[in-house]
Amino acid sequence: FISLMEFRTPKIFLTTSRLPSSILIKFTKDLEKIFSNAFNLCRGKKFLSNLIEICISKGGTDIILLHEYRGIPDALVISHLPKGPSAYFTIKKVVFSPKKWKKRNNILSPHIFIDNLNSQIGKRLCGIFSSLFSFPDFKSKRIISFIGKDNQILFRHFLFQKKKLKKKAPLLYELGPSFDMFPFKICLGNIGEKNKKIEWNFTSFIKSNGKKSFL
Secondary structure, X not given: OHHHHOOOOOOEEEEEOOOOOHHHHHHHHHHHHHOOOEEEOOOOOOOHHHHHHHHHHOOOOEEEEEEEEOOEEXXXXXXXXXXXXXXXXXXXXXEOOOOOOOHHHHOOOOEEEEEOOOOHHHHHHHHHHHOOOOOOOOOOOEEEEEEEEOOEEEEEEEEEOOOOOOOOOOOEEEOOOEXXXXXXXXXXXXXXXXXXXXXXXXXXXXXXHOOOOOO
């Protein structure tokens, strides 16, 4: 999976469930700012299979599908193209980006920090996250972090200030968006495919292993 990305610059498409609320649209735009090469894809009445075809025809390497419940973002799916895998997450504690954050600030690819994802599933997710980003640009002042904690992955987006700091100013400023992710399924194949083989899911893991920690 990771080796594929060595030859392809990530091109991310973001889309939503049908009839998205204004809040979900804002969340989608915030996520779009994280990546240096991301595009918003209007869902409309299209089926997932149609969205996949559009993304592939435009050279997309990944699609991120966002869901909501009663106007609150509650889930996302990261699907690698064209053949998967697809990782499913519930999300909570969503904090949006401040209005002053401009998309033009994301031209340089950010530095990626991943910690405490040491299990087999954790390493699998590391590969999925890493494939969404190009190699970090040395001049970039942005940091994206994925931190494992209590079977959740804390996603944060920071700006690293190197110059002209006030005495009590922090080195890292949180840009947002930020949210906590709980992985519950990984499938082989993209999200538009039917009868996808399940590589891992949380329920089966609990039943077969008798333990709750998996990251």
